[in-house]
Structures are given as C-alpha cells and as structure tokens.
Amino acid sequence: MKIGIIGAGNIGGTLTRRLTELGHDVAVANSRGPETVKDLAEETGAAPTTAADAVHGAELVVVTIPEGRVPELDLAIFDRRAEGAPIVDTGNYYPERDGRIADIENGMAESRWVEQQIGHPVVKAFNTIYYQHLLKRGRAGGNGHRIALPIAGDDADAKRKVMELVDELGFDAVDAGGLDESWRQQPGTPCYTADLDAAALRQALAEAEPVRVGRGERGRRRADSVTSDVAVTEAREGAPCAQ
Secondary structure (H helix, E strand, O other): OEEEEEOOOHHHHHHHHHHHHOOOEEEEEOOOOHHHHHHHHHHHOOEEOOHHHHHOOOOEEEEOOOHHHHHHOOHHHHHHOOOOOOEEEOOOOOHHHHOOOHHHHOOOOHHHHHHHHHOOOOEEOOOOOOHHHHHHOOOOOOOOOOOEEEEEOOOHHHHHHHHHHHHHOOOEEEEOOOHHHHHHHOOOOOOOOOOOOHHHHHHHHHHOOOOOOOOHHHHHHHHHHHHHHHHHHHHHHOOOOOO
C-alpha cells in the first residue's frame, strides 16, 4: 500500500520503520523539508519528500504532528490522496506545547477539532501507545497476548482499513466508536499508554470519564494536572506526546 506520513517524530518515525519493514511504499515528510528526514529515509527505504508529495496518490495518510501545528497544513494537499484513502490522526493535545485550543478546552474531541482544521474526515489511531512499544511489541495473530489499540472514526470503510493495518502491525484493533467518542482514548483516560488487551481495552473505554467535558474549571485543572504528569513521563520514556 502507498502510505504518506506527515511528521517524522516519535510516532511518525516509528510508523515509517514498521510499515517499510512490512513492505509498504512509504513517503515521509516533516515541516523542515525532505533533507531533514534523509537519515530516516536511508535507514528505512522510505522516500523523503514534502507533505504535498507524501499525500499525492497515497492510499492511506498519517498526520502525526503536534496538535497546535495542524492549522499550518495546506488543506489542498489532502485532495491529492487516492480516492477513499483514510486520514489517520495520531495526535494528542497538550496545552503546554500546543497552546490553549478553545474548542478542545470546551469539550470538543481532539480529533474532531483536527478534522475541522483539515476539512476531511479522520480516523483516530496510534495515540495511546508509547512509540517504543509500537516499535517492538507487535505480535503476529494467535501468538499470545497482544496489545490492543482503539480506533475511532465515523467512516466505517476508512476505519476498517486502519484496523486491518493495526492488525498487520501486530496489535489487536478495537472499534472505539465514532469520532465524537474518541475522547475516551485521549490523555488522562484509563486506556492511555496502558497496553491493555482487547477485552480490558473495551472495558476501559466504557469506564472512561471526560476530564474536560462538563466539569467546569475544577475539571479542567484536573485534566491539566494529569496531562502534565503524562507529558513529563512521556518525555523520559518515549511516548506519543512528542509527535
């Protein structure tokens, strides 16, 4: 499959490595130009390119950049992807990094906000796992315990394609519902970086409580505290926060 990846940080770099290993045709880009992903390209065989060229003709697109940088993307590039190609959002919102985003602070699911910024439907995936675990802990189906990843989106066909890719990478894919339900896999929820199996993940998604929605300033302060603690841990251990 032809896959375009926008972002070459922890998750973007890891997906580039894993997907090329699996034989996919991967093009990778970041905001600083193709020359800055030369080492990753030489290591993996991926094509270093611009965001526009990474998306051109891609059968699946991954957007894996800090949330606050999403509005800087040229929206027209997404029209160049193959017809029906899913757009995967791996992002997490961290106010200390991204600045305060009013719609998210007021309760909008993070990926719904991303979808509105780029003007195309997205599927939320790969946002709950440490990048080192994504790199090293995938297992073939039927080979014992597998980490499960939640996949949320409104387009059933797009979500199916992403779930098949997750399985190919060695993880169980759990349908986490529509995009408005994707808050259940955001930072601070029970499934975030928990490496749960499929049954435990479904339970965690069901038991999640919104840390920003409907709780006023006290709830927002609690969410900020949880998010800050997670971000510090991730910075040490190599997790999804640094896209």
